[in-house]
Amino acid sequence: MSNKNNTKGDCFSCQNLSCLMKKNYDADSYADVVANRYIIDCKKSQSFIMEGAPVQGIFFVYSGKAKVTRTGANGKEQVIRLAADGDIVGHRGYNRATVYPIAATALENTTLCYFHHKYFTNEMQTHNTLTYDLMLFYADELDKSEARAKRYAQMNVKDKVIDTLLTIYDRFGQDEKGLRFVLSRTELANVAGTKSEQLIRSLTALKNKGWINCEGKYIFIVDAAALRKEIEKFNF
DNA sequence: CCATTAAAGTGGT
DNA sequence: ACCACTTTAATGG
Incomplete structure (x- = not known):
């Protein structure tokens, strides 16, 4: 599923300014990055990292969308993180x-930039601005993860659904149709840590309050302020 | 376009 | 929470 290099030009022309590789190399040194980069075109619902597989490298989303998941005891899937253009995926292997x-x-359908473990490890050990950015990224992720665990411990299902919707709204935004990161009800439920039935009931309740609108798979946030107010007591 | 399958949504226990 | 059912959307020929 991978083809070597360059079907997407060099990193210099890449529009993903948040990409850590893009950010930490100048026009001259991109050549080395590109020489060690594999472009992987991934079809919808294809897994490119498997739980328990040996760490082989690291991925960046060039374009498209991906979910990062962990499987619980009874095979229940928990969505840990959502990733879109410019996002790093697979760092948990490090x-x-x-x-x-x-x-x-x-x-x-998603296009990924992939770097082999050996190359990337060497870059981390020699390129300190990259390493520092990665450290900040890991610290932010840990902070978010702890804050979320703290909130979720106190929340009921509806609160978690609101929290999930606002998290997606804040990170990916919405257009005239709705949230830019579109998920099925089941996948949304897996983000919120609940079941699709309960998620759907919560969405209906929020719709009836006039805080959101649902049009098929598209969810439009009508009153973000009201939603935030509903769960503000969990942010202390 | 219609037929088949998958997903959304509802209600009962 | 779980299951069974109806309705609606997506897919593919």
Whole structure:
């Protein structure tokens, strides 16, 4: 599923300004990055990282959307993180473990930039601005993860659904149709840590309050302020 | 376009 | 929470 290099031009022309590779190399040194980069075109619902597989490298989303998941005891899927253009995926392989603790799956046709473990490790050890940015990124992720765990421990299902909707709204925004990161009801439920039936009931309740609008799979946030107010007591 | 399948939504236990 | 059912949307020929 991979073809070597350059079907997407060099990093210099890449529009993903948030990409850590883009950010930490200048026009001259991109040549080396590009020489070590694999472009992977991933079809919808194809997994490009499998839980428990040996760490082979790291991915950046060039374009498209992906979910990062962990499987619980009874095979229940928990969505850990959503990734879109410019986002890093597979960084959880970079600890003392030698296997990925997560799975990553494309939610639509998605193009990935891939770097082999050996190359990327060497870059981290020699390119300190990249390493520093990565450290900040890991710290932010840990902070978000802890804050979320704290909130979710106190929340009921409806609160978690509101929290999930606002998280997607804040990170990916919405257009005239609705939230820019479109998920099925089941996938949304897996983000909120609940079941699709309960998620659907919560959405209906929020719709009836006039805070959101649902048009098929599109969810439009009508009153973000009201939604925030509903769960503000969990942010102390 | 219609037929088949998948997903959304509802109601009962 | 779980299951069974109806309705609606997506897919593919």
